[in-house]
Amino acid sequence: ELKVEQNPLFLSMQEGKNYTIYCNYSTTSDRLYWYRQDPGKSLESLFVLLSNGAVKQEGRLMASLDTKARLSTLHITAAVHDLSATYFCAVSGNDMRFGAGTRLTVKP
Amino acid sequence: DAGVIQSPRHEVTEMGQEVTLRCKPISGHDYLFWYRQTMMRGLELLIYFNNNVPIDDSGMPEDRFSAKMPNASFSTLKIQPSEPRDSAVYFCASSFRRQLQYFGPGTRLTVT
Numbered sequence: 001e002l003k004v005e006q007n008p009l010f011l012s013m014q015e016g017k018n019y020t021i022y023c024n025y026s027t028t029s030d031r032l033y034w035y036r037q038d039p040g041k042s043l044e045s046l047f048v049l050l051s052n053g054a055v056k057q058e059g060r061l062m063a064s065l066d067t068k069a070r071l072s073t074l075h076i077t078a079a080v081h082d083l084s085a086t087y088f089c090a091v092s093g094n095d096m097r098f099g100a101g102t103r104l105t106v107k108p
Numbered sequence: 109d110a111g112v113i114q115s116p117r118h119e120v121t122e123m124g125q126e127v128t129l130r131c132k133p134i135s136g137h138d139y140l141f142w143y144r145q146t147m148m149r150g151l152e153l154l155i156y157f158n159n160n161v162p163i164d165d166s167g168m169p170e171d172r173f174s175a176k177m178p179n180a181s182f183s184t185l186k187i188q189p190s191e192p193r194d195s196a197v198y199f200c201a202s203s204f205r206r207q208l209q210y211f212g213p214g215t216r217l218t219v220t
Binding site for chain 1 (some may be wrong): 150151152153164167199200201206207208209210211212213214
């Protein structure tokens with residue numbers, strides 16, 4: 001059974017700092033997604049990563065995928081308050097599983 | 109494009125009643141997904157369609173749940189009979205070739 005572990009589950013950052021969210025998964029997959037969700041809102045797709053070594057960047061967010069280690073990272077550069085949200089990874093293989101989410105709070 | 113449209117946005121019903129949730133995907137998208145989100149279970153994929161054909165319904169919790177996609181612009185998720193544990197936010201999403209998914213606003217279902 002596919003299992004997805006995301007950590008940390010809670011992250012409080014100062015503005016301007018860098019940090020990384022990790023997403024580990026247990027079996028082979030063909031793609032990995034990152035999403036953002038603001039409180040009480042729907043989900044917004046950030047990235048889809050298809051192959052080993054894939055790296056995608058949008059603004060202050062950069063996602064990467066290491067299929068051999070079964071690990072994806074979401075790196076936040078010079079955090080700003082607007083990035084406060086919950087971030088989910090999801091792994092698609094024989095089925096699709098979501099991580100538990102990382103609740104990010106960026107403080108001034 | 110108006111994005112993914114879901115209706116109703118909120119539904120309150122009594123246990124045992126039939127509930128139908130509706131979704132209109134983005135025009136031109138060939139994949140449609142139904143998800144459920146609860147505090148206890150997090151986000152779960154219920155079922156997805158490719159070109160209107162159900163591909164994987166292994167996430168559908170029970171026979172009380174059924175989903176259809178009669179054409180490229182419409183899908184329904186039906187719960188019959190509904191139970192309090194079905195209370196959740198149900199999201200519909202669509203994508204082109206399983207690339208980035210675009211989510212609807214969700215339907216908040218409360219079963220009393």
